[in-house]
Amino acid sequence: MMTSAEIRKKFLDFFVSKGHTIVPSAPIVVKNDPTLKFTNAGMNQFKDYFLGNKKSPHARVADTQKCLRVSGKHNDLEEVGVDTYHHTMFEMLGNWSFGDPANPAAGYFKKEAIAWSWELLTAVYDIPEDRMYVTVFEGDEANKLPRDTEAYEEWKKWIAPKRILLGSKKDNFWEMGDTGPCGPCTEIHVDCRSDAERDAVAGATLVNNDHPQVIEIWNNVFIQFNRLKDGSLQPLPAKHVDTGMGLERLVRVMQGKHSNYDTDLFTGTIARVEAIVGKKYSAGDGIQDVAFRVLADHLRAISFTIADGQLPSNTEAGYVIRRILRRAVRYYYSYLDYKKPLLFQLVPLLAAQFKTVFPELDQQADFVAKVVREEEEAFLRTLEKGLRRMDDLMSALRGSAAKLLPGSAAFELYDTYGFPIDLTGLIARENGFTVDQPGFEAEMQKQKDRSRAATAIDTEDWMVLVDNPLVEFVGYEMLETNTQIVKYRKIKAKGKESWQLVLEATPFYAESGGQVGDTGILHSNGEMISVLDTRKEHDLIVHFTDKLPSDPEAPLIATVDRSKRKATEVHHSATHLLHAALRKVLGTHVAQKGSLVNAGELRFDFSHFAKTTEEELSAVEALVNEKIRENIPVVIRQMPKDEALKLGAMALFGEKYGDVVRVVIIDPDYSVELCGGTHVGATGELGYFKIRHEGAVAAGVRRIEAVSGPAAEAFLSEQFIQLRAVREALKNPPELSRAAETLVAENAELKKKLEKAEAKQLAQLRQQLLTQVQTVGGVAFIGEVVEVGSVDALKKLCFDLKSGLAMLPNTPLFLAVLAANIEGKAAVALLVDEQLVATRQLEAPAIIKQHVAPLIKGGGGGQKTLATAGGQDTSHLAEVIAAVRNLLAAK
RNA sequence: GGGGGAUUAGCUCAGUUGGCUAGAGCACCUGCUUUGCAAGCAGGGGGUCGUCGGUUCGACUCCGACAUCCUCCA
Numbered sequence: 001m002m003t004s005a006e007i008r009k010k011f012l013d014f015f016v017s018k019g020h021t022i023v024p025s026a027p028i029v030v031k032n033d034p035t036l037k038f039t040n041a042g043m044n045q046f047k048d049y050f051l052g053n054k055k056s057p058h059a060r061v062a063d064t065q066k067c068l069r070v071s072g073k074h075n076d077l078e079e080v081g082v083d084t085y086h087h088t089m090f091e092m093l094g095n096w097s098f099g100d101p102a103n104p105a106a107g108y109f110k111k112e113a114i115a116w117s118w119e120l121l122t123a124v125y126d127i128p129e130d131r132m133y134v135t136v137f138e139g140d141e142a143n144k145l146p147r148d149t150e151a152y153e154e155w156k157k158w159i160a161p162k163r164i165l166l167g168s169k170k171d172n173f174w175e176m177g178d179t180g181p182c183g184p185c186t187e188i189h190v191d192c193r194s195d196a197e198r199d200a201v202a203g204a205t206l207v208n209n210d211h212p213q214v215i216e217i218w219n220n221v222f223i224q225f226n227r228l229k230d231g232s233l234q235p236l237p238a239k240h241v242d243t244g245m246g247l248e249r250l251v252r253v254m255q256g257k258h259s260n261y262d263t264d265l266f267t268g269t270i271a272r273v274e275a276i277v278g279k280k281y282s283a284g285d286g287i288q289d290v291a292f293r294v295l296a297d298h299l300r301a302i303s304f305t306i307a308d309g310q311l312p313s314n315t316e317a318g319y320v321i322r323r324i325l326r327r328a329v330r331y332y333y334s335y336l337d338y339k340k341p342l343l344f345q346l347v348p349l350l351a352a353q354f355k356t357v358f359p360e361l362d363q364q365a366d367f368v369a370k371v372v373r374e375e376e377e378a379f380l381r382t383l384e385k386g387l388r389r390m391d392d393l394m395s396a397l398r399g400s401a402a403k404l405l406p407g408s409a410a411f412e413l414y415d416t417y418g419f420p421i422d423l424t425g426l427i428a429r430e431n432g433f434t435v436d437q438p439g440f441e442a443e444m445q446k447q448k449d450r451s452r453a454a455t456a457i458d459t460e461d462w463m464v465l466v467d468n469p470l471v472e473f474v475g476y477e478m479l480e481t482n483t484q485i486v487k488y489r490k491i492k493a494k495g496k497e498s499w500q501l502v503l504e505a506t507p508f509y510a511e512s513g514g515q516v517g518d519t520g521i522l523h524s525n526g527e528m529i530s531v532l533d534t535r536k537e538h539d540l541i542v543h544f545t546d547k548l549p550s551d552p553e554a555p556l557i558a559t560v561d562r563s564k565r566k567a568t569e570v571h572h573s574a575t576h577l578l579h580a581a582l583r584k585v586l587g588t589h590v591a592q593k594g595s596l597v598n599a600g601e602l603r604f605d606f607s608h609f610a611k612t613t614e615e616e617l618s619a620v621e622a623l624v625n626e627k628i629r630e631n632i633p634v635v636i637r638q639m640p641k642d643e644a645l646k647l648g649a650m651a652l653f654g655e656k657y658g659d660v661v662r663v664v665i666i667d668p669d670y671s672v673e674l675c676g677g678t679h680v681g682a683t684g685e686l687g688y689f690k691i692r693h694e695g696a697v698a699a700g701v702r703r704i705e706a707v708s709g710p711a712a713e714a715f716l717s718e719q720f721i722q723l724r725a726v727r728e729a730l731k732n733p734p735e736l737s738r739a740a741e742t743l744v745a746e747n748a749e750l751k752k753k754l755e756k757a758e759a760k761q762l763a764q765l766r767q768q769l770l771t772q773v774q775t776v777g778g779v780a781f782i783g784e785v786v787e788v789g790s791v792d793a794l795k796k797l798c799f800d801l802k803s804g805l806a807m808l809p810n811t812p813l814f815l816a817v818l819a820a821n822i823e824g825k826a827a828v829a830l831l832v833d834e835q836l837v838a839t840r841q842l843e844a845p846a847i848i849k850q851h852v853a854p855l856i857k858g859g860g861g862g863q864k865t866l867a868t869a870g871g872q873d874t875s876h877l878a879e880v881i882a883a884v885r886n887l888l889a890a891k
Numbered sequence: 892g893g894g895g896g897a898u899u900a901g902c903u904c905a906g907u908u909g910g911c912u913a914g915a916g917c918a919c920c921u922g923c924u925u926u927g928c929a930a931g932c933a934g935g936g937g938g939u940c941g942u943c944g945g946u947u948c949g950a951c952u953c954c955g956a957c958a959u960c961c962u963c964c965a
Contacts, residue, residue, distance in 0.1 A: 314962075315892090382961080415963045416895045444964085447894065451965040454893040493892095791949070796912055825948060845910080858948035861910045868910055870948030 004251045004265045007125070008064055008357065011093045011245075014120050015062035018112075020095060023058075025358065027308040028066045028089070029317060031512075033538060037317040038068040038305075042094035042244045043221075049098045050181045050223060050240055053539045059106035062095040064247065066304055066358065070320055077327065081294035084259035085212060088324055089301035091247035099238040113220050113241045114154040117188060121218075125254060131191045133207050134159060137173055137184035138166035144233065145173060148184040151222070155186070162204070171208050174221045174242075179229055181236065185221040189214060190253050217253060218245040229461060259283060266296045272349055277336045291331040298328040299346050306368045307361040309593065311698050312375050322375065329379050330420050341380065344373035364591075367607050367700050374699030379418075386419030387427070394431055403432055407439015414440070415447065458492035465553055466504065473541060475507040475518070476636075476678060479560040485552050498532075501543045507560050508543055510536040514595030515572050515677040520560040524549035531558075565678070567599035570686050570709035573634060573679045574624070575602050576664060577689070578706060579650070580671035581623040582606060585616055592650070593701050597677070600711055601692070605703045612694050612702060624689045627670065631684035635665040647672050688712045758789065762797050769797075769816075770804045776888045779836065780805055780814040783881035787820060791827045794820050795868055798829035805833075815842070817852075817884040819877040826856035826871040828880055837864050840891050851883050 002010070012022050026045035030036045036044065042065040048054040068089050070077045080086050095116075097107040121127045134155055139147030147166075155164050167187070175182040191203035192213045206214040223240040225233040251263045261270065262283060270281050270292050281292040302325050306312070312322040325343065332338045351365040361368065393409055405428050413419040425435045469486040483505045491498050501522075508531060511517035517534035522545070533544040549556070575597055582590045586608055594605035612620075639647075644663045649672045664675040666683060680686065686708045692715065693705040707715050726736065733739035765786060774781050782801060788794050798818050805814035816831040830852070832844045844867035848860040858871025 316965095319963095378961090385961090411963090412895080416897095416961085418962045447964050451893050451963090455965050792912075795910090799912060827948080848910090853948085856948075859910090860948075863911050866911075868949080870910090872948060 001255055002125075004247070004263060005357075007251055007254055008091070008093070008247060010124055011120070012062060012064070014116075014124055015060075015095045018060070018095075018116055020060040020062040021058040023061050023063045025063060025065045028068050028305050029308045029310040037320065038070075039065060040067055040069050041065075042067070042092040043096070043242045046096060046098070046242075047176075048539055050176070050242070051538065052181075052238070055100070056098040058098075059100060059103070060095070060097055060108070062093075064357065065092045065094060066308075067092050068301055068305065068320075070301075070324065077324065080297055081290050081331070083212065084261055084293070085215065085249060085252070087248060087260070087297050087300075089297070089304055093245040093247055093250070094243050095241070096243070097241040099236075099240050101237045107239075107241075109239055109241060110151050110154050110222055113222070113243065114151065114186065115158070117218060117220060117243075118158040121188065125250075127190060127253065129159065129163075131203075132159070133163050133165055133189045133191070133204060135165045135167035135172055135187045135189070135207065137186070138168060140169040140173070143169060143231070145169065145184075148172075148186070148222075151184065151186045165204060165207055167208065174219075174223075175227065179227050181223045181240070182225050182227050182233075183221060183223040183239075185219055187216050187220075188218040189216050192253060192256075192258070213258065215249055215253075217249050219243060261293050261296055266293075268349060268353060269296045269299060269346055272346055273332075273336075273342070276342060276345060277332065277338045279336055287335050291335040294331040295328055295336075295343070295346075298324050299343055299350060302328070302343065302372060303347055303350055303361055303368050304358065306371050307358075307364050311371060311593065311701065313698075325372065325375055326379050326418075326420070329376055329383075330423060333380070333383065334423060334426060339380070341373050341376035343376055344369045347372060364607075366609075370609070370700045371698060382418045383423070386413055386417045386423075389413060389417055390419070390424065390427055394428070394433060397433070403434065405433050405435045407436040407441070407443055410435050410437075410440045411443035411447075415443075456493065460490045460492075462487045462489045463552075469504050471502065471540065472505045473507075473509070474505050475509045475560065479507050479562055479565060481505050481507050481558055482555060483558050484555050485549070488548060488552060490548075497546075499545045499548045501545060501548075502540055503543065503556070503558060506534075506541055506543070506558055508534040508541065508558065509560075509565070509678055510534045510541045512536055513597075513675060513677050514575070515568060515597040516599075518560045518565055520558070522549070523557040523559065524554050525551060564599045567709060567711060568597060569678050569680050571599070571602040571707075571711070572597045572677045573666070573683065574686055574689055574706065574708035575604055576666055576671045576673055576675070576679075577624045577627050577683065577686075578602070578604055578620065578704065579606070579673070580666075581620045581627075582608075582704075584623060585619045586612065594697075601705055601707050603703060603705050605697055605701055607700055608702045609700055611696070612704075617691055617694055617704075621689060621691055627666070628683045628686045628689060630667075631682050632667045632670070633682045634679045636679065637663050637665065639663055641674075644672070644674060649674050685709070688716075690715060758793065762788070762793060762800070766797060766800050766804065769801060769818075770808075773805070773808065776815075776885055777891060778813070779833075779888055780808055781885065781888060782814075782816040782818075783885050784817075785819045785821075785877045785881065788822070791822060791868065791870065794818055794822070794827050794829045795866075798831045799866055802831055815884075815888055817881055819880050821874040821877065824874065826858065826869075826874045826877060826880075828852050828856065828860065828869040828871075828877075830862075830867050830869075830884065832865050834865055842888075842891060847884065847887065851887055852880050855880050855883065 016022060026039055028039050030039055030044065039045070042063070043050070045065070046056070046061070049056045066089065070088055077088065080088055097109065097113070099107045099109070121132070122129060136152045136155065137145070137148040139145055152164060172185055172187065173182070174185045189207045191198060191206070192215070193203070203214055208216070221242040223242060224236055226236050227233055248260045248263070248265055251265055252260045255263050257263050260266065273292055273295050274281055279288065282289055302321060305321050310317050310321060312318050312325060314322070328343055332342050347369040348365055351362040355362040390413065393405065397403070397405065405424070410421060410424050413424055414421050421440060428435050464487045466484070466486045471486060474481055483503045486502045486504050488499055488501045491500060508518040508520060509515065511534065518531070519533065520531045522529040522531060527549055529545050529547055529549060531543045531545055535542055535544070575595060579592060589607065591607045592604070593607055596603040638660050641661045644661050647663065647668065649663055661674050662676055663672060664679055665672050689706060689708045690712045691704055691706045695703055697703045726740070730736065730739045730743065769782050769784055772782060772784065782805070786794070786797070788797060798816055801816045805816065808814070813836050814833045815836060817828065819826065819828045828848070830844045830848055832842055836842050843864050845861045845864070848862065848867040848869045852869045853859050853871065855873070855876045856869065856871025857873040858869060860867060860869025862868055
C-alpha cells in the first residue's frame with residue numbers, strides 16, 4: 001500500500017516528467033485580496049495569470065497547495081468531523097497550463113490534460129477503470145453555453161462511453177465570479193463501494209449525489225471564455241488549464257479506506273489523542289468519534305495557519321482560526337472529558353509528519369505550540385466563567401415551572417461571555433432545563449442584521465475608460481506624474497458616497513507590507529481632488545477619493561503628499577534596521593510577525609519567547625543608531641528569488657510564487673530583505689532612532705513601537721520639556737528621581753498625620769457633645785451646629801456618637817442630629833437608635849427628606865439609622881436642629 | 892467596522908432605586924497558639940473605585956468621551 005507521502009510524490013514526479021515546474025505552496029493566509037481571507041483552492045496564487053494582469057514565467061506548473069475552507073455551500077465548519085470526508089484544511093494537488101497565444105506549444109489544453117489524468121490514475125496509481133466515471137459539461141441554452149464535445153471526444157479515447165456522464169452548469173461549468181475568465185470542467189469520480197453494493201445499484205446513478213463512497217477526486221477546468229457584464233461569452237486568446245485533486249480523498253481511495261480519517265494522514269494524530277485522553281476511536285458516528293475527527297482535522301488547520309503567520313485574534317482571518325481552535329476545545333472538553341490544553345501537545349507530531357512537504361511548520365513548531373497552548377488556556381478560562389454564570393442563571397430560574405432557559409439568556413452567554421450554545425444546551429439538559437433555541441436564533445439573527453447594516457457597502461460596476469491599459473506604479477522614482485483615469489467606480493457605505501479610481505501610471509504607493517497607502521492630490525482642469533487612501537486589490541492600485549473629476553477622461557497630475565511619504569519612508573527603513581538589529585542582539589529565531597509603518601511611528605511584532613530586557617533594548621537602539629551614523633546607502637535591486645535567498649534575504653510570509661523579487665539591501669552584511677516598500681536613499685536620513693515601548697501582543701510575540709527622523713526628534717523634545725517641568729517643580733534637585741520618591745513618601749506621611757490630628761479633634765468634639773445630652777420625649781438627644789472640615793468628618797462624628805450614647809446610664813434610646821456649614825454648603829447628619837426606628841417609626845432617611853432637606857434647599861438619604869443631607873442654604877442650620885427636636889418631642 | 896460586557900486592595904471578586912464610616916476570601920505584616928499534611932486564634936498595613944468631563948447638596952453607583960481587556964457578529 002502506498003503511503004500518503006509516496007502518493008503525493010508520485011503526483012509531482014509525474015508532472016515533472018510532463019515538463020512541469022514544481023512550485024511551493026502559497027501561504028494559506030491571503031494578502032491583497034479583499035474577496036478572500038484564505039487560500040481556498042490551488043488556483044488562488046495564479047489568479048493574476050488568469051485575469052491577464054500578469055504573465056507567468058512558466059507555462060506548465062504543478063504543486064500541492066495548502067487550502068482552508070470553513071464556509072460556503074459545500075463546507076460548513078459545524079459539519080466537519082461529523083462526516084468522514086470534509087476538512088477545514090486540505091491539500092490540493094494541481095497541474096496548470098498558462099496559455100500564451102504567442103507561444104502555443106509551451107502550454108497544453110484538453111487533449112493532454114485528459115490523457116495525463118487518465119495515465120496517472122490508471123498506470124501510476126492503478127485505480128481500476130471499472131470504478132471510475134467522468135463527467136463532461138452538457139451545455140446550457142439559457143446561458144448560451146455550448147456542450148463540451150471536445151472533452152467528450154478526448155475521453156472516448158480512454159474510457160467506455162457509458163462511463164462518461166453529462167453534467168449541468170452547476171457541476172461542470174466553473175466561474176471565478178459574475179464576470180471574468182470561465183470555462184467548462186470535467187470531473188473524475190471513483191466508486192469505492194463493495195462489489196455487492198456495486199452490483200445492486202449502478203454507480204453512475206450515484207455520481208454527484210453526495211454519496212459518501214462515490215466521490216469526486218479530480219476536477220480539470222478548461223478556461224476558454226471571458227464573461228462580460230452583459231452575460232455574453234468571448235473566446236479567450238489565451239486558454240488555460242486549472243486542475244485540483246484533493247490529496248486526502250485520493251489517499252483514501254488508494255489505501256482502500258472508507259473514511260479519510262482512516263488514512264495515514266490522520267491515524268497518527270488520532271492514536272496520539274487516544275493515548276492522551278485514554279479513550280478509543282472506533283470510526284463510528286457517535287459523538288465521541290466525531291470529537292476525535294474534529295481534533296485530527298482542526299489541528300492541521302490551526303497549526304499550518306499559525307505557521308504561515310496568522311495569529312488567532314478577534315477580527316477577520318485571526319477570528320476564523322480562533323473559532324476553529326475553540327470548536328476543537330469544545331469537543332475534547334465536552335465529549336472526551338479532557339479539561340486541559342490538548343491540541344498543543346499534538347503539534348510536534350504533526351510538524352514531524354509534514355517536515356519535508358511543508359517545512360515551515362517544523363521550523364516554528366515551538367512557537368506554534370506555544371501560541372496554541374495560550375489560546376487553549378484562554379478559552380478554558382472563558383468556559384469556566386461561563387459555567388459560573390450558567391449556575392447563577394439556573395439557580396435564579398430553579399423555582400420556575402417551565403425550566404426553560406430564555407433565548408436571550410442563552411444568547412447573552414454566547415455573545416458576551418463566549419460560551420458556546422451547544423455547551424449551554426448540554427449543561428441545561430444535565431440540570432433538567434431546556435434552552436429556548438428559537439429565541440436564541442432570533443437574537444442571533446438580530447445581531448447579524450445589525451452588523452450587516454453597519455457594514456453594508458454598495459459597490460457599483462467599474463466604468464472602464466481605457467481598455468488594456470499599461471497600469472504602472474512609478475512611485476519608487478517620482479512623487480508626481482501626468483496620467484489619466486483608466487477606470488473608476490462609486491462606493492456607498494453608511495450613506496456616504498466615495499469613489500475608487502485606477503490610474504494609468506501612479507506615484508501613489510498602495511498599502512502593503514505594513515507601509516500605509518499614500519495620500520495626496522489629483523489636479524484635473526483646475527480641480528483638486530484629495531486622495532484619502534491608496535490600497536491594493538490583487539495587483540491593481542486603487543485610489544480612494546471623495547469625489548470624481550467633472551470630466552473623468554481629462555488628463556490628471558497626480559501628486560503624492562511629500563512630507564508624509566518621506567516620514568513614512570524613514571520609518572520603513574528604520575524597521576529594516578530594527579529587524580536586523582533584533583536578530584543580531586536576540587538571535588536568528590526572531591521572525592517578523594507583523595509590521596505597521598506610517599508617518600508618525602513604526603510598530604514591529606516579532607517572535608521571541610522572553611521579555612526583552614532593558615539592556616537588550618539599549619543594545620538594539622545603539623546598533624540601529626550606529627548604522628544610521630554610518631550613512632549606509634540603501635540599495636534596491638530586482639533579482640530572482642533564489643539569488644535573493646542566497647544573499648541571505650529574510651523571506652517573509654506573504655510571498656507567493658513568482659521568480660523576480662525586489663530586494664532592499666542596507667549593507668549586504670547587515671540587512672537584506674524582500675520588500676516592496678519605499679525607502680530613504682541612505683540611512684543618515686533617519687537622523688535618530690528611539691524605542692518608545694516594548695510589550696507582548698500574544699504568546700511568544702513581542703511588539704516594539706519606535707520612532708525615527710522628525711518623529712523621534714519631536715518625541716525626545718517633548719520628553720525633555722516634561723522632564724524640565726518636573727525638575728523645576730521640584731526646585732532643581734541634584735537627584736531628580738530620589739527627590740520625587742521622597743516627596744511622595746513625605747506626602748503620604750503628612751496625610752496620615754493630618755488624618756490623625758483630625759481624628760483627635762473629632763474625638764474631642766465628640767466628648768464635648770456627649771456632655772450636652774438632653775432628654776427629649778424620653779430619648780437622649782444631641783442637636784448641635786458644629787464646625788468640621790468635610791461631609792465625611794461630620795458623618796463620622798455623628799456615627800461615633802452612637803457608642804457614647806449607648807453607654808449612657810438609664811437612657812436606652814437616643815437620637816443625634818448635627819449640622820455644619822462646609823465650604824458654603826449645608827450638611828446635616830442624623831443618627832437614630834435602632835429601637836427607636838422599630839418602635840416609633842422614626843426612620844432617618846424619612847426625617848432627612850421630609851423635615852431637613854426643605855430647610856437647606858437640598859436632598860438627602862441613607863440607612864434607617866444613619867442618614868445625611870446636603871443643601872445650598874446654610875442660613876437655617878439652627879432651625880434644622882430645632883425641627884428635629886420638635887419632631888422627637890411630638891412623637 | 893457594528894453590538895454586548897468588564898475595569899473596586901498584591902490576587903479572585905461582592906457592592907441591590909445615588910447617601911451603609913468602601914467590603915469578603917486568599918496573600919502580606921505583628922502577636923499568640925501549635926513539633927505534622929492547604930493549620931488555628933487575635934490584631935494590623937494596603938484603595939486616585941481605569942482616565943477625563945458632566946448631572947447632583949452628595950457619584951464606586953447616573954450620563955458622555957477616551958483607554959485597556961474579554962466576547963459575538965460582519
